[in-house]
Amino acid sequence: xxxxxxxxxxxxxxxxxxxxxxxxxxxxxxxxxxxxxxxxxxxxxxxxxxxxxxxxxxxxxxxxxxxxxxxxxxxxxxxxxxxxxxxxxxxxxxxxxxxxxxxxxxxxxxxxxxxxxxxxxxxxxxxxxxxxxxxxxxxxxxxxxxxxxxxxxxxxxxxxxxxxxxxxxxxxxxxxxxxxxxxxxxxxxxxxxxxxxxxxxxxxxxxxxxxxxxxxxxxxx
Numbered sequence: 506x507x508x509x510x511x512x513x514x515x516x517x518x519x520x521x522x523x524x525x526x527x528x529x530x531x532x533x534x535x536x537x538x539x540x541x542x543x544x545x546x547x548x549x550x551x552x553x554x555x556x557x558x559x560x561x562x563x564x565x566x567x568x569x570x571x572x573x574x575x576x577x578x579x580x581x582x583x584x585x586x587x588x589x590x591x592x593x594x595x596x597x598x599x600x601x602x603x604x605x606x607x608x609x610x611x612x613x614x615x616x617x618x619x620x621x622x623x624x625x626x627x628x629x630x631x632x633x634x635x636x637x638x639x640x641x642x643x644x645x646x647x648x649x650x651x652x653x654x655x656x657x658x659x660x661x662x663x664x665x666x667x668x669x670x671x672x673x674x675x676x677x678x679x680x681x682x683x684x685x686x687x688x689x690x691x692x693x694x695x696x697x698x699x700x701x702x703x704x705x706x707x708x709x710x711x712x713x714x715x716x717x718x719x720x721x722x723x724x725x726x
Contacts, residue, residue, distance in 0.1 A: 508535040542579040607654075607697075631687075
């Protein structure tokens, strides 16, 4: 059965407004990876024409969240657990280095950005807002790469981000208590600020456990 699409803000016919509705539906799991985004169904649900809808789908395609298949339509992009495990295995090697390079900035002039990232993650998990919590989750980790001053590390993160976003749309919904994500990142932030690279690596290894096992964990065990 197709998902129901509805406005979570004031109805608008702009492509950006439609984009936000569709993006939220993808990230909160209303439309799962591989699921089809049927233009006629979405247009009827939202009371809009096809024109802004098609522009919104193009925005999502540019972001990597949607794949358009000729003569078939638009589908939510998929990422395999194996791909995520491979990314996690590389991140475990390079993210501590990014954190080490970023440490002076994070303990100094840019500390407020790390504080804000953890606060945003806490707030969005308090609100049980899965799409916003995914954005905050990624922003937290992106900060180490952004502040590393290392161009190759930034490029690596840029190449991973969309696949990680799709993975997290499943992983965040597997938690019985979304607050665990905020707790994990607050611990990781504290270790990063201490500047202990090995401790940071150990915390990341625990943090990446589900991804490294090539599948989302069973949080009830």
